[in-house]
Amino acid sequence: MDIRRLVRKDVQRLRAYNATEVPCRIKLDANESPYGFSAALRSAAGISTNRYPDPEATLLRGILARDLAARPENILQGNGSDELIYYLIATFGGPVLFPTPTFSMYGIISRALGEKPVGIPLDAKFDLDLKKILSAVRKERPKLIFLSSPNNPTGNCFSAEKMLKIIGSSTGIVVVDEAYQPFSSRKGFLPMLKDYRNLVIMRTLSKIGLAALRIGYLIADTEIIEEVNKVRLPFNVNALSQAVAVAALQKRGTLERSVRSVKTERSRMFSAMGKIKGVRPYPSEANFILFQVEDPVAVHASLLKKGILVRNIADVVPGCLRVTVGTRRENSSFIRALVTILSAKV
Numbered sequence: 268m269d270i271r272r273l274v275r276k277d278v279q280r281l282r283a284y285n286a287t288e289v290p291c292r293i294k295l296d297a298n299e300s301p302y303g304f305s306a307a308l309r310s311a312a313g314i315s316t317n318r319y320p321d322p323e324a325t326l327l328r329g330i331l332a333r334d335l336a337a338r339p340e341n342i343l344q345g346n347g348s349d350e351l352i353y354y355l356i357a358t359f360g361g362p363v364l365f366p367t368p369t370f371s372m373y374g375i376i377s378r379a380l381g382e383k384p385v386g387i388p389l390d391a392k393f394d395l396d397l398k399k400i401l402s403a404v405r406k407e408r409p410k411l412i413f414l415s416s417p418n419n420p421t422g423n424c425f426s427a428e429k430m431l432k433i434i435g436s437s438t439g440i441v442v443v444d445e446a447y448q449p450f451s452s453r454k455g456f457l458p459m460l461k462d463y464r465n466l467v468i469m470r471t472l473s474k475i476g477l478a479a480l481r482i483g484y485l486i487a488d489t490e491i492i493e494e495v496n497k498v499r500l501p502f503n504v505n506a507l508s509q510a511v512a513v514a515a516l517q518k519r520g521t522l523e524r525s526v527r528s529v530k531t532e533r534s535r536m537f538s539a540m541g542k543i544k545g546v547r548p549y550p551s552e553a554n555f556i557l558f559q560v561e562d563p564v565a566v567h568a569s570l571l572k573k574g575i576l577v578r579n580i581a582d583v584v585p586g587c588l589r590v591t592v593g594t595r596r597e598n599s600s601f602i603r604a605l606v607t608i609l610s611a612k613v
């Protein structure tokens with residue numbers, strides 16, 4: 268029996284998202300935070316494992332709503348924002364438009380669900396190509412547009428003015444993915460929710476020290492939340508994750524301190540990388556830095572030989588690697604290794 272032939276054509280052609288573990292000493296490849304919340308995990312030990320979790324994640328949504336000055340009815344919880352991307356596409360369908368390069372899951376999930384992905388290349392400054400996007404909006408009439416700002420893997424925020432034009436001219440839903448917003452110097456799009464009913468903001472706890480919990484959330488008009496909630500699996504966020512997230516979010520000071528450290532380290536890394544001959548770092552509003560080298564495959568392999576794992580993204584941004592901001596020690600080791608590798612080459 269040929270199992271593959273039973274699979275939908277779209278899925279046959281898909282390649283799974285590569286999240287294999289590569290053994291390393293210093294892990295700077297996945298845009299996680301180097302700081303965790305062990306105390307929050309201890310305080311979650313009281314959960315009743317024999318009961319299903321709160322399907323509405325009431326406490327968690329309440330805390331998120333309070334922090335965002337929103338109402339819980341405007342918030343929908345996901346098992347990571349990955350799951351919410353899935354739910355959004357399952358709810359509204361395609362075509363699904365997004366600039367490229369960007370976060371790969373918009374394209375992967377569109378294909379998995381049999382919806383048409385429409386990728387529009389960014390301009391030379393990694394900003395949105397407004398003309399091309401608006402013309403694709405007219406031609407394709409996308410049901411969904413995903414704008415990751417700050418964008419992964421380029422690290423920049425898109426021009427707010429261009430984003431507003433896109434939101435204003437779209438006849439579908441526009442999702443502004445603010446996974447990296449905590450690290451950005453820009454304001455973000457939450458205040459725009461009152462002016463645009465087709466706007467959805469997507470956030471995650473993954474980048475601020477809670478990646479293991481798998482918690483993402485949408486903020487949008489209740490009408491959108493109610494529709495997406497119809498496709499949500501009943502107990503999508505487990506009890507342990509809910510409890511740890513609630514405990515961690517109470518520790519505002521710890522959260523803010525870790526974000527501040529990442530931002531300070533980001534500027535230190537950026538200037539150090541800029542001084543290395545043969546390295547071109549791009550300015551970042553996120554917790555990672557995109558950088559160009561002459562031979563990304565060789566540099567990636569040499570770093571790994573020294574135990575340091577970064578992400579090779581040369582297939583989507585030619586000549587580029589992406590390094591996550593780690594602890595001060597990890598970053599110093601990375602910089603030292605990069606200096607050694609590139610000076611050995613000359």
Ligand code: PMP
Pocket residue numbers: 297298346347348349350370415418419444446470471472473478481482483
């Ligand atoms: N959006 C963007 C732009 C991302 O880079 C990532 C993670 N790499 C996600 C969403 C997914 O985050 P989560 O861990 O919440 O699924």
